[in-house]
Amino acid sequence: xxVRVSSHLHSYTDGKSSVEAEGSTLSELMADLDRRFPGxxxxxxxxxxxxxxxxxxxxxxxxxxxxxxxxxxxxDVFILGAxxxx
Amino acid sequence: xxxxxVELYVSTIKGAFIIKGDTSRxxxxxxxPHFLGSEANHLVRDLRDRKTLLLxxxxxxxxxxxxxxxxxxxxxxxxxxxxxxxxAADGKDGAVINRTFYLAPGHASQPGVWWxxxxxxxxxxxxxxxxxxxxxxxFTRYVTSLKEQKPANIAETPGGxxxxxxxxxxxxxxxxxVSLSTGGFFETTDLxxxxxxxxxxxxxxxxxxxxxxxxxxxHCAVMSPANPxxxxxxxxxxxxxxxxxxxxxxxxxxxxxxxxxDIGFPIVAHPRDQDVVWVFPMDGTSVWPRTxxxxxxxxxxxxxxxxxxxxxAKGFPESNGWFTVFRQAxxxxxxxxxxxxxxxxxxxxxxxxDEGSSWKAIASHxxxxxxxxxxxx
Numbered sequence: 502x503x504v505r506v507s508s509h510l511h512s513y514t515d516g517k518s519s520v521e522a523e524g525s526t527l528s529e530l531m532a533d534l535d536r537r538f539p540g541x542x543x544x545x546x547x548x549x550x551x552x553x554x555x556x557x558x559x560x561x562x563x564x565x566x567x568x569x570x571x572x573x574x575x576x577d578v579f580i581l582g583a584x585x586x587x
Numbered sequence: 588x589x590x591x592x593v594e595l596y597v598s599t600i601k602g603a604f605i606i607k608g609d610t611s612r613x614x615x616x617x618x619x620p621h622f623l624g625s626e627a628n629h630l631v632r633d634l635r636d637r638k639t640l641l642l643x644x645x646x647x648x649x650x651x652x653x654x655x656x657x658x659x660x661x662x663x664x665x666x667x668x669x670x671x672x673x674x675a676a677d678g679k680d681g682a683v684i685n686r687t688f689y690l691a692p693g694h695a696s697q698p699g700v701w702w703x704x705x706x707x708x709x710x711x712x713x714x715x716x717x718x719x720x721x722x723x724x725x726f727t728r729y730v731t732s733l734k735e736q737k738p739a740n741i742a743e744t745p746g747g748x749x750x751x752x753x754x755x756x757x758x759x760x761x762x763x764x765v766s767l768s769t770g771g772f773f774e775t776t777d778l779x780x781x782x783x784x785x786x787x788x789x790x791x792x793x794x795x796x797x798x799x800x801x802x803x804x805x806h807c808a809v810m811s812p813a814n815p816x817x818x819x820x821x822x823x824x825x826x827x828x829x830x831x832x833x834x835x836x837x838x839x840x841x842x843x844x845x846x847x848x849d850i851g852f853p854i855v856a857h858p859r860d861q862d863v864v865w866v867f868p869m870d871g872t873s874v875w876p877r878t879x880x881x882x883x884x885x886x887x888x889x890x891x892x893x894x895x896x897x898x899x900a901k902g903f904p905e906s907n908g909w910f911t912v913f914r915q916a917x918x919x920x921x922x923x924x925x926x927x928x929x930x931x932x933x934x935x936x937x938x939x940x941d942e943g944s945s946w947k948a949i950a951s952h953x954x955x956x957x958x959x960x961x962x963x964x
Contacts, residue, residue, distance in 0.1 A: 547684075
């Protein structure tokens with residue numbers, strides 16, 4: 502599925518704002534992203550498996566905070582820096 | 588023998604900079620920003636191999652990590668396993684690293700070993716030059732037990748619960764000191780398996796019991812390069828000296844002018860003379876402005892271990908200089924005479940090539956400076 506990421510993460514995605522990754526849950530998707538783009542997961546998910554406070558993840562355009570969120574092929578996923586700096 | 592050049596490794600709230608001096612330390616060149624936009628907490632050169640740079644960084648959105656360079660910043664690699672607490676058991680609320688605050692190359696006999704101090708209080712080690720980091724669980728268990736006994740004595744500063752001033756005895760790798768803001772000054776003699784507080788004589792002016800076993804707030808502690816048994820400390824409540832094997836801190840800051848006081852963040856020991864020490868006092872009166880007292884920035888130097896102090900302000904603004912120097916942002920080189928460097932909250936780097944007698948701004952308009960380290964090429 503297609504994952505769209507904000508500019509904060511472009512240093513990991515070779516400058517791309519849209520990348521492909523697979524997984525049947527958000528957790529699996531993040532693991533796959535980390536295989537493709539090493540280091541990206543820890544910058545957005547902390548060591549207690551919580552999405553970092555100023556990162557927003559949207560699945561099917563809905564805000565998600567739980568890595569257990571199920572995913573289906575074709576879902577659109579956004580990993581974005583939250584509007585937290587004015 | 589070729590003359591050496593000083594390089595400054597400057598960490599700011601918006602990225603890191605390497606500033607290179609010429610052999611006379613008169614002309615300085617500011618390099619391009621590294622990780623522009625990232626909060627760079629500590630950029631440190633490994634003086635053992637004179638090659639490796641480690642940078643602790645985070646951003647407002649992204650979690651904290653460590654970057655490594657083996658070519659003086661031309662290219663960087665991120666740590667494969669940055670400092671991180673272990674995952675808590677299901678249903679338990681586990682701790683999260685907020686930032687890696689302090690990086691220290693390990694003992695000279697242990698190439699590739701690094702130590703890291705974090706917010707919240709924790710220590711991490713790397714044995715592979717900063718690629719992977721291991722949590723020092725014994726230290727966390729120790730600090731947790733102290734907090735359980737006296738919750739107010741292991742606490743957070745406005746910048747979090749900071750672990751800093753990791754000092755390694757050059758004579759024995761197992762012998763180290765670590766400082767906690769707040770919590771105090773601690774010693775280990777078995778490479779961190781066990782710890783003990785060492786705060787006698789230092790004051791916790793913000794607690795009802797002002798002389799607790801632990802709970803003080805060391806802002807910065809340094810080991811004299813000339814004598815590892817001489818420790819200087821700039822504390823939230825005074826400037827102190829400790830001479831080991833003694834365990835009693837002596838408040839040498841009481842000899843500073845009363846109108847200036849002995850509150851500040853950084854403290855610097857001379858590279859060759861154990862009795863020479865510098866501080867940069869700040870206003871710790873009333874609501875704690877944390878600015879240069881009276882808007883008149885000045886370094887104070889003692890050349891007799893703190894028995895007396897001399898004001899060193901030549902070159903600094905004579906009025907309306909309201910900046911602050913954070914705890915990691917003032918350092919010395921090893922040249923003769925020693926050079927001193929300080930980075931301000933106003934984004935300026937000031938340098939002295941005559942042991943503090945005169946000062947010159949060598950960089951302006953940088954972002955707020957969090958730390959300054961010195962290397963020599």
